Amino acid sequence: MPGQRKFKLRRIDETRWEIPMVGGMRVPGLIFSDSSLLPDIEKDNSCEQVYNVAHLPGIVSYSIALPDIHWGYGFPIGGVAAFDLDDGVVSPGGVGYDINCGVRLATTGLTRKDVIPRIKELVDSLYSTIPSGLGSTGKIRLNRKALSEVVKSGAGWAVKQGMGDASDLEHIEDHGSLTGAESASISERAFERGKDQLGTLGSGNHFVEIGFISEIFESEVAQAWGLFPDQATLMIHSGSRGFGYQICDEFLARMIKNISKERIELPDRQLACTKISSPLAREYLSAMAGAANFAFANRQILMNLVKETWEVSMGLSPGKLGLSLLYDVSHNIAKIEDHVVNGKKVKLCVHRKGATRALPPFHPLLPGRYLKSGQPVLIPGDMGRCSFILVGAQGAMDQTFGSACHGAGRVLSRNDALQRTKGRFIEQELQDRNIYARSAGRKTMREEFPEAYKDVVSVVNVVQKAGLARKVASIKPLGVIKG
Amino acid sequence: MNQHTLPWKLLEHPADIRIEVYGTNLEQIFLNSALAMTSIITGTDGNTEELFGKNLSLKSDSLEDLIVDWLREILFLFNVKRFVFCDASLKIDETNTIEARLFGYFTESSDRFLDGVEIKGITYHGLLLEKTGDGFLARIIFDV
Numbered sequence: 329m330p331g332q333r334k335f336k337l338r339r340i341d342e343t344r345w346e347i348p349m350v351g352g353m354r355v356p357g358l359i360f361s362d363s364s365l366l367p368d369i370e371k372d373n374s375c376e377q378v379y380n381v382a383h384l385p386g387i388v389s390y391s392i393a394l395p396d397i398h399w400g401y402g403f404p405i406g407g408v409a410a411f412d413l414d415d416g417v418v419s420p421g422g423v424g425y426d427i428n429c430g431v432r433l434a435t436t437g438l439t440r441k442d443v444i445p446r447i448k449e450l451v452d453s454l455y456s457t458i459p460s461g462l463g464s465t466g467k468i469r470l471n472r473k474a475l476s477e478v479v480k481s482g483a484g485w486a487v488k489q490g491m492g493d494a495s496d497l498e499h500i501e502d503h504g505s506l507t508g509a510e511s512a513s514i515s516e517r518a519f520e521r522g523k524d525q526l527g528t529l530g531s532g533n534h535f536v537e538i539g540f541i542s543e544i545f546e547s548e549v550a551q552a553w554g555l556f557p558d559q560a561t562l563m564i565h566s567g568s569r570g571f572g573y574q575i576c577d578e579f580l581a582r583m584i585k586n587i588s589k590e591r592i593e594l595p596d597r598q599l600a601c602t603k604i605s606s607p608l609a610r611e612y613l614s615a616m617a618g619a620a621n622f623a624f625a626n627r628q629i630l631m632n633l634v635k636e637t638w639e640v641s642m643g644l645s646p647g648k649l650g651l652s653l654l655y656d657v658s659h660n661i662a663k664i665e666d667h668v669v670n671g672k673k674v675k676l677c678v679h680r681k682g683a684t685r686a687l688p689p690f691h692p693l694l695p696g697r698y699l700k701s702g703q704p705v706l707i708p709g710d711m712g713r714c715s716f717i718l719v720g721a722q723g724a725m726d727q728t729f730g731s732a733c734h735g736a737g738r739v740l741s742r743n744d745a746l747q748r749t750k751g752r753f754i755e756q757e758l759q760d761r762n763i764y765a766r767s768a769g770r771k772t773m774r775e776e777f778p779e780a781y782k783d784v785v786s787v788v789n790v791v792q793k794a795g796l797a798r799k800v801a802s803i804k805p806l807g808v809i810k811g
Numbered sequence: 812m813n814q815h816t817l818p819w820k821l822l823e824h825p826a827d828i829r830i831e832v833y834g835t836n837l838e839q840i841f842l843n844s845a846l847a848m849t850s851i852i853t854g855t856d857g858n859t860e861e862l863f864g865k866n867l868s869l870k871s872d873s874l875e876d877l878i879v880d881w882l883r884e885i886l887f888l889f890n891v892k893r894f895v896f897c898d899a900s901l902k903i904d905e906t907n908t909i910e911a912r913l914f915g916y917f918t919e920s921s922d923r924f925l926d927g928v929e930i931k932g933i934t935y936h937g938l939l940l941e942k943t944g945d946g947f948l949a950r951i952i953f954d955v
Contacts, residue, residue, distance in 0.1 A: 372825055398825050398826055399824065399825050399826060400826060400827070400936075401827060401934035401935075401936030401937070401952050401954060402934070402935075402936050405826055421934075421936075424954070425931035425932040425954045426931060461925075462852070462924055462927045462928070462929045463890060463924075463929070517887065517891070520891050521887070521890055521891050530929065531928070531929040532928070532929060532955060570890055570891075573931040573932055574887075576931075576932060577883060577932045577933075580932075580935070581879075581880070581883075584876070584935065585872060596935075596936055596937075597935035597936070597938065598934050598935045598936035600935070738825050738826050739825070740825065741823050741824055741825050741826075742828065742928075742955070743821050743823065744823070768925070769925060769926070769927070769928070770854075770925040770926050771854070771926055771928075811929075
């Protein structure tokens with residue numbers, strides 16, 4: 329918090345603040361925010377975490393925080409850090425426990441008028457079909473061999489089983505499968521913890537949301553992406569479940585034991601890391617890729633479950649729903665990527681923890697459909713207000729290693745949220761706003777009530793003003809299932 | 812620690828769950844930390860189930876690491892073996908080794924824990940285990 333800090337924030341312009349280098353910092357910190365969001369950021373330790381990350385060996389250019397930043401553990405949530413492959417490190421804490429927690433958005437051929445009269449039946453059906461909540465287990469039970477195929481192939485495995493279309497894979501970050509995933513890098517415990525969790529939503533802030541396009545900001549891009557006003561949409565937020573948590577947990581413990589051997593000084597042990605060139609780093613990146621692929625498969629399975637349920641619930645013949653995957657992005661990941669630093673093309677290990685990749689037009693990793701426009705960047709808000717579809721812009725490549733924010737960012741603790749909603753019936757309050765919501769956990773609705781989050785409009789406006797991504801459309805919720 | 816009605820309390824944290832735990836000795840702080848975590852993941856206190864015993868032996872580089880490893884094991888047992896921790900008899904020695912007999916019950920379904928919160932991991936961020944005037948105090952952040 330400001331009073332006890334070893335550094336001072338320096339305003340660069342209306343959307344950027346710098347933590348100038350002091351003490352053991354190897355690079356400055358760079359925080360994207362504005363005068364309305366900054367006071368909330370300053371309330372907790374998130375700026376200290378940006379400062380701490382700047383101490384890590386081999387970090388390049390800046391320790392970056394996006395406007396949805398909030399206090400995490402080790403790395404801030406809403407943070408980006410890129411590391412040189414020779415001198416730099418990889419850190420499981422820079423990815424997080426929920427490896428490849430992410431969001432996918434699919435459009436439909438329906439409008440909100442088609443959905444509103446049936447929203448209760450639809451949400452109730454989804455609620456009974458999609459396993460959600462603490463420790464939920466799915467119907468897909470795989471043996472070790474089949475799970476190893478999921479680890480290797482990601483969303484492609486689900487498509488091969490008939491859950492989705494091959495064209496879906498083009499519309500997923502990295503085609504729904506990170507390379508380098510090896511089962512040999514993953515422990516028996518991780519397999520055990522993840523074996524019955526494929527096709528489950530999880531708990532807390534994970535959700536399935538039926539919504540509609542409430543506003544279009546860039547009609548040319550929206551049209552090219554098949555978006556139109558009032559179009560019904562599906563958004564899914566989930567990750568690698570216990571499989572990813574276990575992998576993060578084990579590698580974190582191994583790296584903590586290894587720190588003194590590698591002579592890495594850390595301001596916070598949760599930043600435990602290892603040189604990217606080490607065998608332990610290679611093993612972690614391989615296991616992390618496996619968890620990322622598990623998450624890609626999970627979201628693919630969940631989308632297929634929603635599709636089948638939606639069609640049955642509304643009495644639509646197969647195909648009439650017109651469900652089409654717009655994009656699937658990862659929020660928690662570390663990847664080796666090409667970037668330009670000081671005019672030179674370099675390979676870096678980019679950690680995004682609570683951040684979204686945001687590629688500009690004509691980036692070589694874009695699929696044909698998005699080559700001219702840039703990558704769809706999906707920003708869920710809270711369950712009562714709105715979410716955004718953005719398009720990646722060149723400013724992200726120039727300033728944030730091709731990254732934008734990942735959501736609204738919490739502003740209240742779960743405990744605070746429970747205190748403030750005492751005696752309130754959030755489901756009813758949402759229904760009064762024409763949003764039908766259900767949750768598995770009894771406290772989830774209150775912990776996740778809209779005001780527990782920053783206003784996503786302010787967050788996205790900073791991203792747009794800073795040139796990281798531009799608004800294409802906004803989505804308002806009609807029905808939500810929370811974990 | 813007599814002034815505390817529960818041997819642990821929630822501290823403020825915007826995204827995760829941060830707890831402060833009290834104990835008159837090391838063994839008690841380990842026990843209370845495990846009970847606090849179980850209370851968070853199940854949303855309940857106490858039980859009426861038949862208890863089963865399980866042995867657990869762990870050695871870590873430091874006491875702080877040991878408390879993380881201890882909670883990690885109990886969390887794994889809950890998530891994978893559906894073993895709900897209720898009590899333990901334990902001994903911690905000067906080599907940061909814990910020998911424990913855990914007592915708990917097995918549950919088929921997590922549906923009964925509707926007030927529970929899923930803990931993804933036990934973090935090292937802001938981890939504290941220290942001696943105080945009248946015992947020990949621990950601060951732990953769980954990723955949820």
